[in-house]
Amino acid sequence: METLLFGVWALLALIPCPGATDELFEVSVWPDQALVKFGDSLMVNCSTTCPDPGPSGIETFLKKTQVGKGPQWKEFLLEDVTENSVLQCFFSCAGIQKDTSLDITMYQPPEQVILELQPAWVAVDEVFTVKCHVPSVAPLENLALTLLQGNQELHKKNFTSLAVASQRAEVTISVKAQRENDRCNFSCHAELDLSSHGGELFHSSSAIRVLRSFEFSQHPQVWVSPLLEVGIAETVSCEVARVFPAKEVAFRLFLGDQELSPFLSWEEDTAWANATVRAMETGDQELSCLISLGPMEQKTREPVHVYSFPPPILEIEELYPLAGTDVNVTCTGHVLTSPSPTLWLQGAPDLPAPGEPAWLLLTTREEDDGRNFSCEASLEVQGQRLIKTTTIQLHVLCEYKPDPSGQKSEC
Structure with a gap:
């Protein structure tokens, strides 16, 4: 009887207790923290302490290729990482499966920072907007955008909450324009701080935009x-x-x-x-x-x-007549004057009819030498009376007559 009891206890000792195998092996993944640049690849190693592991592998929606293996490990290449994901690494040992997870964080540095001023020209006391956005950057919760006027900080935005899945990497403020804003430089500075993920600090700045303010x-x-x-x-x-x-x-x-x-x-x-x-x-x-x-x-x-109102034309039939000669003095309106002006000739006995010349018949005398004649033309334009005058000088010549006394000469 004692021999039989001893055999039963021996068999029970050979059967592992539930949970004993579970405690005997571990599953681990390397690296334990993964930060991958957008589009790059990642090498992952899954290993176990189980001496004789059963089925094993990784579960991920990323493109994977097994590139190596050993009795207690497998290595995979994950290609074209374009978003955050969680990878599961699993091993089974004596019918029991264990797994561990790896959080893969995709990052994209803020390589392009775009600043917009709307409008670029703004009236004084009117509002203009300063908008900054980064087309491609991740992870958004590690991003900070700072708007600057010259070296002065206008506004800073941290993207610490991702409550809205469609949140964009942008910040916009409105400012009332003043004369002092004219020709001010505006810029935007982006910082992506990945220190919490074991990464580095990336930063980039926009091109400078110049605001013009005006009053008109x-x-x-x-x-x-x-x-x-x-x-x-x-x-x-x-x-x-x-x-x-x-x-x-x-x-x-x-x-x-x-x-x-x-x-x-x-x-x-x-x-x-x-x-x-x-x-x-x-x-x-x-x-x-x-x-x-x-x-x-x-x-x-x-x-x-x-x-068009050129001066009237004043003509003397003979500018240098002998005393006692009859000469005609005529005043006419210029052909380019329209309508015909009213004429008045100094010394003429009558005013001519509209469109007709004014004239004077003169018998010259010695005292007429150096006499000035004037002709005046008047024209009404748009209710205003305009006057143009032309003058001309008469020179009378004397016929030489010797003085009988021989002392002087006379005309």
């Missing part, structure tokens, strides 16, 4: 005579006040289709342009002034009337 609320004013004479040079000007920056205002002046060449000036918040105009065609025309500053343009028009 007043309408320009044009100064020009309402009447211009063909071929006669006149000065015209265009001015705008309460404009900033005044020295950058651009002017374009036109008379009809003829573009003028302005001379630009500015002082404090006022800018103006002067130009010389010489009209070549008669009729109603328009002087226009186009002012631009950045994206803004304003145009002012002023009507003008161009007329």
Whole structure:
């Protein structure tokens, strides 16, 4: 009986207790922390302490290739890592399976940082936006974006929460423009800190964007005579006040289709342009002034009337007649004057009919030598009476007659 009991106890000693094998082997994976750059590969080694392992391997949705193995280990190449994942490494030993996991973190440095200013030109006291975004970066929770004006920090955003799966790597702020913002440099700095994953610190900056602020609320004013004479040079000007920056205002002046060449000036918040105009065609025309500053343009028009009114033509039949000679003095309107002017000839007995010349028949005398004759033409243009005058001098010659006394001569 004792012999039988001893045999039963011996058999029970050969049967492992439940859980004993489970405690006898371990499963491990190398590396124990995986940080992989977007698109790169990762080598993973799965091993066990089981002396005679059974089925084993890894479970992952990544593309895997077994590249090596031994009695207690297997090595795999994971290719084209493009997102975070969890890999399971498993071994079985004496019918019991154990596994361990590996968290694979994919990272993508902020290689491209884009800063946008909207609008690039903004009116003073209007709002502009500063927007920064990184098209490709991971992991987002390790990213920080900082908006800078010059070297001054405007705003910093940390992406510590991924509660919204569609969260994008961007930050936007709104700022009211002031004159002091004109020509300020704006930039964005991105930092990806992977120290918590055993990695390094990556940083990158955007290109600098320059903001332009301006004031341009007043309408320009044009100064020009309402009447211009063909071929006669006149000065015209265009001015705008309460404009900033005044020295950058651009002017374009036109008379009809003829573009003028302005001379630009500015002082404090006022800018103006002067130009010389010489009209070549008669009729109603328009002087226009186009002012631009950045994206803004304003145009002012002023009507003008161009007329032709050359001086009248004054003719003396003979400029150097002998005393006692009859000469005709005639005054006519110029052929280019339209309509015909009203003429008045000094010394003429009557005013001529409209369109007719004025004339005077004169018997010259010695005292007429050096006498000035004038002809006046008047023309009404757009309700204004214009006057042009032409003068001419008569020279009377004397016929030499010796004095009987021999002392002097007379005409």
